[in-house]
Amino acid sequence: MSRPDPPTETLGPDDPTWSAQPTYSNLGEVRAHLLPSKACRPRTTGSLSTDPQPLPPPLPKKTLARAHSLPTHKTLVPSPAQAGQPQRPLLGSLSVDKSLVGGDEAGRTSPPAELTFSTPDAELGRFFHDLRSPEAVHTVLAARHLEGLCTIHARLRARFMGGRPGPCSPGHSFRLLDSSPCADGGDALYYRVVRVDGEAWHTLAAKVPKTEAEDPNPWGLELQASLAPHFNLQGLCGLLPQGALTAAPWRGSVALTVEVPERTAAQWLAEVGARRPAGFVRDAALLLLQLSAALQRLEARGAALAELRPENLLLAAPRGCTGAGPPRLLLADFGRVRPRAPGPPGPHAPQLGRLLRALLGPAPPLATPLAAGLERLAAQLPRARPSAAQTRGALQALLWGPGPELHGLGVPLGSWLQVRRALLTLHLAERAAGGEAPGLEDWLACEYLAEATEASLGRALALLWD
Structure with missing residues (x-):
């Protein structure tokens, strides 16, 4: 049976634009090695490469006259x-x-x-x-x-x-750092591996599929290998060949991932949610914001996640950050990604609503304005069925404003946006003068205020408070 090719990515009006970065070209066998080995099914080797798009014809040359104004x-x-x-x-x-x-x-x-x-x-x-x-x-x-x-x-x-490793080559050597996994996902175990190339080395993660896991959908795995690098999508950089590590606690070749996970969202919720430290609700909102950014990219590619499972949402320390602050979330369960079926614009909204309820379950309702806003969003998601981009905009508004007090009062949202941009710039400058480096939340806030428009702010407030 033939499989549909991964659809061409198209970005909607609410989607941010990302820099075009090259995808790795030596991932032809990655999909086959993401499938867990089972006695009833032999391994096959498939190609994940996509045909390059033809280049557009060159534009005709024009003769430029002297400009009469200076930019x-x-x-x-x-x-x-x-x-x-x-x-x-x-x-x-x-x-x-x-x-x-x-x-x-x-x-x-x-x-x-x-x-x-x-x-x-x-x-x-x-x-x-x-x-x-x-x-x-x-x-x-x-x-x-x-x-x-x-x-x-x-x-x-x-x-x-930054610091992303290039594709694997035959000249690379590998070393296993730990004999036990660094993270136990729902579909795979992850082991820390060092890849050595002369004087350069990179710490990667070997993704070892669990034999008892459900058979992954090959379409989703091929889509993963074709995606450009994204902050919240698990990246692949090739294969760890069979026999490269004699002491490896697995057999056969396995895929190598760029990011090294530390734990899963399910483990984080079990550990942190039970004792509910200060900032728990805000960290939960920041994780959900990153998840909506990952799902936004899938929806832009005409794909949807069949089942959102916290045990397959990986958490890793962001590069260049201290231990404090929210972790980086990575969507890794591409074996459950399928072509998006026709229907409402928000295929992930009900699942996001259930996950948000699970995150807020231990929290008393209406404890803080942010918790109250998240409770409101959890109720709106299954009813309004917003897209992942709209959900992301609502979470940004809950984290950094504008608040409900401005909704319906006729306050120009463009003026609010200009004020907040100026205040954030001053805030970052004051912290830099004190020697404090910006963190992940600072970057996400910059991204929000740099991309936001008066119209997008209005849509976010309408989703939350209408």
């Missing part, structure tokens, strides 16, 4: 397309009188690259046009706050997503 702003590096951010607003251009344009020296003069604290007073007019106009100053500063958040978000993303 007052250049895109910062990295650019929005590289950093996975929305396009930043242009601050306008300053018309130049032709009589003022002199020879080659004048033609080589360029405006400042960006508005910074060190921008000379004589050049401020290029950005503000009229410093005597408070409205003009406010507009430019609001755009600069957005630029700053986009830059901070891009740098934090590079830190948290």
Whole structure:
């Protein structure tokens, strides 16, 4: 029986754009080794590679005439397309009188690259046009706050997503760090493995399928191998060949994962939920926010998770962060991912509602404003059936605002957004001055305020409070 090919990824209006990163090309046998070995079924080797899309024809060359205006702003590096951010607003251009344009020296003069604290007073007019106009100053500063958040978000993303190992090659050697698994997922055990390539080494995880687990869906495993790197989706980087580790407590080749999990969401809930430390509800909301981001990517690819199981939601320490703070969530159960059937826009909403109820079960209702908002969202998910992107927007609003007190009062949400962007920028600067490095929650907050629009805020408030 033939299997449907993984659908082409299309992003909706609520989906953030991510930087295009290359997928690993040596994963042809990964799917077969993610299937648990059983006596009644021989192993097969399948190819996960996808046919490359043909390149578009080259654009015709155009002859550019001399521009009669000078742009007052250049895109910062990295650019929005590289950093996975929305396009930043242009601050306008300053018309130049032709009589003022002199020879080659004048033609080589360029405006400042960006508005910074060190921008000379004589050049401020290029950005503000009229410093005597408070409205003009406010507009430019609001755009600069957005630029700053986009830059901070891009740098934090590079830190948290950086250091990814390349694909495996025959010259690599491997070492087993522990004889016992570092994490016990619902469908697999994970062992820490070091991959050595000359002077370079990477700590990876060997994903060993459990023989008693249900047969995974090959379509979902092929989809996993075709996805671009995502912060909340388990990444693959090749195979650990059979015989590479003589002391390995498993047989045959197994898949290698980029991220090394520490425990599962089910274990976290059993350990932390029982004693309910300070910040438990907020950490639960941040984990659910990351899960909705992972499900948003699946929905964009026309896929859905048949069953959401906490034991297959892996938790790992984010790169570049201290031990404190929320963990990184990884969706790993691609064996239960299938093509999305026609139906309501939110195929995962009922499952997210049940998971949210399980997280909030030990908590007294209405204990805090955030807990009250999560209770409200848990009731709305099975009724409204929002998409994962809409659920993510509602969780962002519960974590960082706007609150219900602004809903229905006619307060311009665009003004609230500008104020919060400025306050977050100042907050991060104050902490940096004290030597405190930004954490995962700071990055998620930057991502929210950099992507949010007045319309998206309105949709989030309507889902929560209408």
